[in-house]
Amino acid sequence: MCPAGDQKPLELVVKRKAFRTASGKRREVLRDFAMTMDLGKVYALVGPSGAGKTTLLRILIGLDKDFEGSTNVPQYARIGMVFQEPRLLPWRSVFDNLRLAAPQTSDDDIKKIAGDLGLGDHLSHYPGELSLGLARRVALARAFAVRPDLLVLDEPFVSLDMALATRLREELAALVDRTRVTTLLVTHSLDEAIHLADHIILLGGEPTAIIGEVDIASPRSAMTDSAAVEAKAKIASILAQSAAR
Amino acid sequence: MLRLASLLLLIAIWQIAAICVHSHVLPPPLAVVTTMAKEAQSGALFFNLGITLLRVIVSFLLAMIGGMILGVFMGRNKTFDRLADPWLVVLLNLPALVIIVLAYIWIGLTEPAAIVAVALNKLPNTTATIREGARALDNGLEEMASVFAMPLRTRVQHVLLPQLAPYIAAATRSGLSLVWKIVLVVELLGRPNGVGFEIYTAFQLFDVKLLLAYALPFIVIMLGIETFVVQPFERHVSRWRPKAA
Numbered sequence: 001m002c003p004a005g006d007q008k009p010l011e012l013v014v015k016r017k018a019f020r021t022a023s024g025k026r027r028e029v030l031r032d033f034a035m036t037m038d039l040g041k042v043y044a045l046v047g048p049s050g051a052g053k054t055t056l057l058r059i060l061i062g063l064d065k066d067f068e069g070s071t072n073v074p075q076y077a078r079i080g081m082v083f084q085e086p087r088l089l090p091w092r093s094v095f096d097n098l099r100l101a102a103p104q105t106s107d108d109d110i111k112k113i114a115g116d117l118g119l120g121d122h123l124s125h126y127p128g129e130l131s132l133g134l135a136r137r138v139a140l141a142r143a144f145a146v147r148p149d150l151l152v153l154d155e156p157f158v159s160l161d162m163a164l165a166t167r168l169r170e171e172l173a174a175l176v177d178r179t180r181v182t183t184l185l186v187t188h189s190l191d192e193a194i195h196l197a198d199h200i201i202l203l204g205g206e207p208t209a210i211i212g213e214v215d216i217a218s219p220r221s222a223m224t225d226s227a228a229v230e231a232k233a234k235i236a237s238i239l240a241q242s243a244a245r
Numbered sequence: 246m247l248r249l250a251s252l253l254l255l256i257a258i259w260q261i262a263a264i265c266v267h268s269h270v271l272p273p274p275l276a277v278v279t280t281m282a283k284e285a286q287s288g289a290l291f292f293n294l295g296i297t298l299l300r301v302i303v304s305f306l307l308a309m310i311g312g313m314i315l316g317v318f319m320g321r322n323k324t325f326d327r328l329a330d331p332w333l334v335v336l337l338n339l340p341a342l343v344i345i346v347l348a349y350i351w352i353g354l355t356e357p358a359a360i361v362a363v364a365l366n367k368l369p370n371t372t373a374t375i376r377e378g379a380r381a382l383d384n385g386l387e388e389m390a391s392v393f394a395m396p397l398r399t400r401v402q403h404v405l406l407p408q409l410a411p412y413i414a415a416a417t418r419s420g421l422s423l424v425w426k427i428v429l430v431v432e433l434l435g436r437p438n439g440v441g442f443e444i445y446t447a448f449q450l451f452d453v454k455l456l457l458a459y460a461l462p463f464i465v466i467m468l469g470i471e472t473f474v475v476q477p478f479e480r481h482v483s484r485w486r487p488k489a490a
Binding site: 063079080083085087089090091092101102126128129142146152 | 391404
């Protein structure tokens with residue numbers, strides 16, 4: 001992680017995670033999940049809606065402590081997170097939203113990160129004046145502004161149109177490559193995972209468990225169509241095997 | 246303009262009624278103004294207005310700060326809410342006069358007793374209003390603040406208070422008018438000065454001129470606070486809201 005010398009991979013082990021339903025019954029959502037994240041790599045959790053992807057992510061960063069298992073994300077780790085919704089402070093300008101989340105980052109650096117994401121003209125605007133696409137950019141800028149040790153993205157481009165989602169994805173890929181930040185991406189879009197991740201973890205079943213893992217060899221910035229198709233074929237065969245079982 | 250005309254009409258009706266009744270229990274407006282000028286010249290008017298205003302401000306601030314802390318805790322913590330709610334209901338339904346007399350008996354005919362009695366009358370009101378605000382707080386923003394490890398001061402100032410601002414404004418508005426009315430009763434019952442004391446003196450002498458000479462300026466002061474303090478504050482805290490088209 002951030003202090004030199006402390007280079008242990010991050011681990012997340014969830015032996016069991018259950019929710020209590022409204023009717024009072026316990027519903028087990030996750031069982032025997034374990035993953036290791038090498039520092040500087042991008043990991044993607046892919047699975048159907050309701051598979052507990054967001055739950056895993058919340059457990060990793062300490063928002064959910066009610067589970068059997070363990071994580072080794074240090075207390076001092078700086079976490080940059082992009083939630084499914086932008087979750088900006090509506091009563092603060094774009095710049096203040098970044099400033100308040102990252103008090104240790106200089107004004108110039110904040111403006112640079114915002115500029116990289118095309119927010120240069122919007123720093124003095126309030127979130128209510130932004131489109132959803134812009135608001136998501138602000139959320140992304142906020143996550144990078146803290147200079148994170150761990151970047152966590154929960155369906156960051158959901159409900160954006162495809163052209164915009166693709167553009168933002170490319171911008172994100174460039175930022176991740178430049179900062180070399182350890183990243184966990186949660187998504188139900190295979191395309192998103194293939195274009196961003198070094199390693200994809202496929203989730204499925206009931207309760208959810210890992211049904212397969214795929215390494216993406218080619219670099220994000222130079223992903224060719226054929227490499228993407230190849231990765232997709234690999235994933236499709238894993239999904240088919242899992243369905244046959 | 247219409248407001249001014251309406252106010253002038255009220256004064257005109259008062260003047261006509263005073264002429265018709267022609268009694269010292271309903272003096273004409275000019276007589277009240279003359280008495281006011283006399284009291285102002287001797288300094289008594291400003292002294293009594295000042296001391297009453299001071300009591301209003303101190304007890305109001307005490308009730309607001311106490312009520313905000315209690316309200317936030319009750320709104321966020323179910324156990325505490327259940328424990329404190331019966332007390333709140335008792336306090337809400339205890340007549341102001343009972344609280345005042347008890348405070349004077351238990352603490353003595355002193356300044357602290359007067360302040361405590363007024364603050365206790367306003368406290369449950371503020372608590373109940375702020376509790377509603379605390380119940381409506383956005384958990385998403387709370388989580389965001391926690392993931393980004395915002396310090397407590399930032400959370401209170403930039404996440405909590407802006408969400409509570411409309412509730413604080415409502416409690417302020419209803420609170421100011423309630424507090425100044427109760428302060429007069431407190432002064433009437435057990436203080437040797439202040440507008441309430443002067444009104445009591447006027448009552449014993451059946452001196453309506455004196456009574457109105459003290460009551461009217463105080464109404465003007467409270468109107469001034471509403472117009473020049475409360476309303477600008479409300480506009481300031483809601484400046485980020487997109488204006489309705």
